[in-house]
Structure formats: C-alpha cells, structure tokens
Amino acid sequence: MGRDDSATGWRVLLAATVIICMGHGALMSFGVFLTPVEASLGSSRSGVSGIASVNWIAAGVGSFVWGVLSDRFGTRVVAAVGGFLLGLGLVLSSQATALWQLYVSFGVLVGFAVGALYAPLTSAVTRWFTENRGLAVGIVSGGIGLGVFTVAPLARALISAFEWRAAMLVLGDLAWLVTIPAALLITDRRSAPLPTAARAPAAPEYTTLAVLRAPQFWAIALTHFACCAAHAGPIYHMVAYATDRSVGVMTAATIFGVSGLASVVGRVGSGIVADRVGIKPTIIAALGFQALVIILYTGASGPAAFYALALAFGLAYGGVMPLYALVTREYFGERVMGAAYGGVFFISCLGMGLGSYAGGAVYDRLGSYVWLFGGSFAIAAMAVVLALSFRAPRAVPGGLGIASPAA
DSSP, X not given: OOGGGOHHHHHHHHHHHHHHHHHHHHHHTHHHHHHHHHHHHTOOHXXXXXXXXXXXXXXXXXHHHHHHHHHHHOHHHHHHHHHHHHHHHHHHHTTOOSHHHHIIIIIIIIHHHHTTTHHHHHHHHHTTOXXXXXXXXXXXXXXXXXXXXXXXXXXXXXXXXSXXXXXXHHHHHHHHHHHHHHHTTOOOOOOOOOOGGGOOTTXXXXXXXXXXXXXXXXXXXXXXHHHHHHHHHHHHTXXXXXXXXXXXXXXXXXXXXXXXXXXHHHHHHHHHXXXXXXXXXXXXXXXXXXXXXXHHGGGOOSHHHHHHHHHHHHHHHHHHHHHHHHHHHHHHOSTTHHHHHHHHHHHHHHHHHHHHHHHHHHHHHHSOSHHHHHHHHHHHHHHHHHHTTOOOOOOOTTTTOSOOTTO
16 A cells, blocks of 8 residues: 555645644634733734744744754654644633733743644654645645634634633634644555665765755755745734724634635645646745735725635745745655755744734834835745745665655
8 A cells, every 4th residue: 555545644734734723723823812811911913923033933933942852763753742732822811911921921821832733743754644644734734724714713703702711722722632633643654765776875874964954955945034034924914904904803814814724725725736837936926926916915895805805915925935844855865854844944934033023023114014015025036036046856876755854
C-alpha cells in the first residue's frame, strides 16, 4: 500500500486538521477580542495589538523549538503538550485584570503553545503523502481557516452573551477537550532506508545547521515574512476596520469568519494546483492576487463590499500559506522537515507580529486604517519579487529528489 493510500496517513491528516483548527482558531480570534479588551482595560489600540505581536513572535520561536523536538521525539508528544499549554494560556487569560497579564498569558504562553501545532503537524503530514502532498498540506493548512470560520464567531457570540473573560475561559476548556485527544491519534512515519544499490554516499543530507546556512532557506523564509507582514494587519484589524466603517459588530465578526472559510478553499485549491503545475508559479500567482485584494480594501464601505473582499482575501492569503511547507519539503527533504519548516515559520511569525502591531500603531497615529492597507500592499508586492528568486532544487543522486546543501 502506497503512502497516499495509507489509512493511517489520512487519520493523521484528519487529527492534525482538527488540532490546527482549534489552536489557530483561538489564536486568530484575538481580532474579535481587540475592541472589548481595549474598552475593558482602558488601553490604546496599539497597546492591545501588541499582544498579537508577542503572540506571533512566541509562536515563531515555538515553531522552531517544537519542530526540532518533533524530529527527535515525535509529533504526538509535542502536539499533546502544545494542546495542554494552549488551554492553560487561554484559561489564565480569562483571569487577566491588567494588560501585562494578557501579554504573558495570551501573548507568550498561547503563542508558544500554538508553535507546537502547525509546523510540526504539517511536517508530519508531508511524511505520509507523495503524489497528493499538495492536497494533504492544503487540507491541514485549511484547519486554520476552519478555525477562523468557527472559533471567531463563537468567541464573538460568547462575548455578546457574557463578556470577553468568559469567552476566553470557554475557549481554554475547548482547547483541552479537542487538542489533547486528537494529538493521541498522531503517528509519525519515518523514511524507509534505501537499498544499498540506490544509496549515494557522496550526496550529503541536510542537518539543521546546514538548513539555516542555505541561501534558499532565507529566500523562502523572507518571502514568507513579507507575505505574512502584508496580510497580518488586514486579518487582525478586519473586524475593527469594518466596525469603524459602520458595520455591526456581529456582522463584522461573521465577515471575519467568511474570510476564514474562503481561506480553506484557497489552501486546498492551491495545494491541488501546485501538485499539477508546480510550486513556484502557484506561489507567485497567489502572492500577486493577495497584493491586489489588499489594495482594494482602501475603498471598502458597507457590509456587501466587506463580504466580497473577505471572500477574495480569504482565497488569497489562504491560497499562499500551504505552499511554503511544500517548497521547504521540496528543497530540504523530510529528515529535518520539522526544523526546516519550523525555522521558516519562525521568520514568518515575525512578519505576522509586525503586521498586526503596525495596524494598531498606524491607527493610533493617523486615525485611519487606509494607510495600513496601502503599506500592506507595498509589502505584498515585495513578496512577489522575492518569490521570483526561488530556484529549482537540485536532485540528490539516488532518487531522493531533494536539494543538496550545495544547491
């Protein structure tokens, strides 16, 4: 039975998708908490937005640390521990009475916990699939979009029915109930050793240090950084921007959820396209589309326009996200995939942190989000230019199909 036909592989894919749905849904829902926390704690928009920045920096550090640990000790343990810390961070956040406490509980702890989920689980999924790898990575990445679609409106409904602290508490309990049992379904698959005749002793394999020294690692990572810096501000400030444009709070939260649902279609669709036409042309097209949609936000007004842009924006930012895991796997292989993709994701999280904080800072200084979308468009265009630098990996003799450290 081939890898793509493995029932275990599909079970791992399903479990990983559910875990990422819950984990990233909780993390990404912070945009819904933005104005309630601001009003409750009497902070500035940029002060509260700073939590999201710390959140993503912690997630980035966690992605690399947990990625290295998953290569050595397995993804099941890493995902289970991450799920426990996720629930703990959300529960502690529900008890916060000062902004600095949210910086520690939600910013640091929740972020570091989420770092144990996406990159390690995506790496685990790539080991189970060959012909349908793009589809599989698109599905597991779609867990983020499903999380936005389900968790953000749930959080908004809980905030409306009770208040933001109660919503955080419920999300923390759900995190424990969902992620830990699902983590127990994760099984790692290691590469079978090649027959002696197929081995190529002269072809070196990547180590973690060699990955970090490779120019192509930085080309991928910096493209991911610019991509995330471009869409982080529009994602995190979408609800606040819509309400500033006289859209109702529940409608704005639903619009945010619609963008998450559209991103699922984008993630799965781009994975299928990449399987057929190649990763580089797919990623360049997706980044170009993202830049176009971002600039269109500057003229948005009314629920209909925001719904339409949410659909397009979800397709755009969702479509580009799984492609970085695919191109990382294509270059560096699966033996150090956890560390390699964890490193790429770490750099991308710095972009997410920068973009989310910049949105609040720009708003506080200029009183408008229009400048945020203009700046995000410029960074998105830069990501397209960086993606043009991707080179085809040089195959290692023996049919491994990955680049050597000298490539």
